[in-house]
Amino acid sequence: MQQPTGLCGANNMKYTFITIEGNIGAGKTTLSHLLAKQFNARLVLEQFADNPFLPKFYENPQQYAFPLELFFMAERFKQLKELIQQKDLFQNLTISDYLFTKCLLFAKINLSEEEFRLYQRLFDIMYQQLVQPEILIYLHAPVAKLQQNIKKRNRPYEQQIPDDYLFSIQETYTHYIKQHNLKTIYVDVSNADFLGNPEHLHVIIDALDKEYPEGQHFLSLP
Numbered sequence: 697m698q699q700p701t702g703l704c705g706a707n708n709m710k711y712t713f714i715t716i717e718g719n720i721g722a723g724k725t726t727l728s729h730l731l732a733k734q735f736n737a738r739l740v741l742e743q744f745a746d747n748p749f750l751p752k753f754y755e756n757p758q759q760y761a762f763p764l765e766l767f768f769m770a771e772r773f774k775q776l777k778e779l780i781q782q783k784d785l786f787q788n789l790t791i792s793d794y795l796f797t798k799c800l801l802f803a804k805i806n807l808s809e810e811e812f813r814l815y816q817r818l819f820d821i822m823y824q825q826l827v828q829p830e831i832l833i834y835l836h837a838p839v840a841k842l843q844q845n846i847k848k849r850n851r852p853y854e855q856q857i858p859d860d861y862l863f864s865i866q867e868t869y870t871h872y873i874k875q876h877n878l879k880t881i882y883v884d885v886s887n888a889d890f891l892g893n894p895e896h897l898h899v900i901i902d903a904l905d906k907e908y909p910e911g912q913h914f915l916s917l918p
Contacts, residue, residue: 709735709788709789709904710904710905710906710907711789711829711830711831711904712788712789712790712830713779713789713790713792713827713828713829713830714731714737714789714790714791714792714829714830714831714832714833714904715791715792715793715794715795715829715831715832715833716728716731716791716792716793716832716833716834716835717793717794717795717798717832717833717834717835717869718834718835718836718837718869718885719835719836719837719839719842719862719865719866719869720842720846720854720857720862720865721837721841721842721843721844721845721846721849721854721862722835722836722837722842722845722885723835723837723845723885723888723890724793724794724835725741725742725793726890726891727793727833727835727890727897727900728741728791728792728793730890730891730897731791731897731900731901731904732791734897734901735789735791736789737789737790737791738789738790738791739790739791739792740775740776740779740790740791740792740793740794741792741793742771742772742775742793742794743771743775744768746771747764747767747768747771748767749763749764749767750764750853751852751853752764753806754853754854754856754857755853757806761806761807761811762807762811762815764806765799765802765803765806765807765815766815766818768799768802769799769803769815769818769819769822772794772796772798772799773796773822773825773826776792776796776826776827777825777826779827780825780826780827792829795829795832796822796823796826796828797823797872799815799819800815800816800819801865801868801869801872802865802868803815803816803819804868805861805864805865805868830879831879831880831881831904831908832873832878832879832880832881833880833881833883833900834869834873834880834881834882834883835883835885835888836866836882836883836884836885837884837885837886837888838886839859839862839863839866841885841886842862843857843859843862873912874912877910877911878910878911878912879908879909879910879911880911880912880913881900881903881904881908881913881915882912882913882914882915883900883915883916883917884914884915884916884917885917887917888917895917895918896917896918899915899917899918900915903915
């Protein structure tokens with residue numbers, strides 16, 4: 697892949713912890729890989745394939761939602777907790793393809809009220825022990841585009857995800873970001889091609905060379 701030219705280097709990066717978020721199929725992991733390579737950053741990727749409840753959840757959501765969400769939360773906590781304990785002199789930047797609060801957002805959609813109340817108590821205990829990212833890159837794409845991406849990557853258990861479920865996730869993320877006034881670069885990725893179009897990646901890297909106040913900052917790709 698052709699590398700963008702004239703980019704800022706890792707040494708003058710303004711942030712030490714960046715998180716990339718978005719709906720299922722938005723391109724979080726792809727962008728995380730590219731940015732980590734560009735900045736020689738430590739990369740934290742969600743190990744979703746290790747969750748034994750995921751295929752079962754898509755077949756029977758009501759039965760498997762609670763163990764699914766508990767497993768995800770435990771794994772995410774373990775990963776992010778290790779960040780506090782590890783120091784790498786050669787990697788001053790960490791890039792993650794998920795926000796720990798993702799646990800709560802998905803649980804709110806998938807769990808019953810009683811299950812969610814218990815889940816939230818556990819979440820609150822864990823959340824207080826973690827370092828939070830300094831800036832969030834949120835990738836937004838319409839549901840039709842998400843479905844195209846999901847079909848293209850061809851994970852069998854994802855192929856029957858209904859549009860309504862993706863809409864619910866989209867709305868939950870959007871509401872959370874607005875409500876908590878997170879420092880967010882909100883990127884329209886409707887026509888994004890980070891792997892094939894270096895200019896798209898260049899736009900993101902340029903955006904990370906700036907300081908931002910709290911709140912959403914909207915970014916369009918050429």
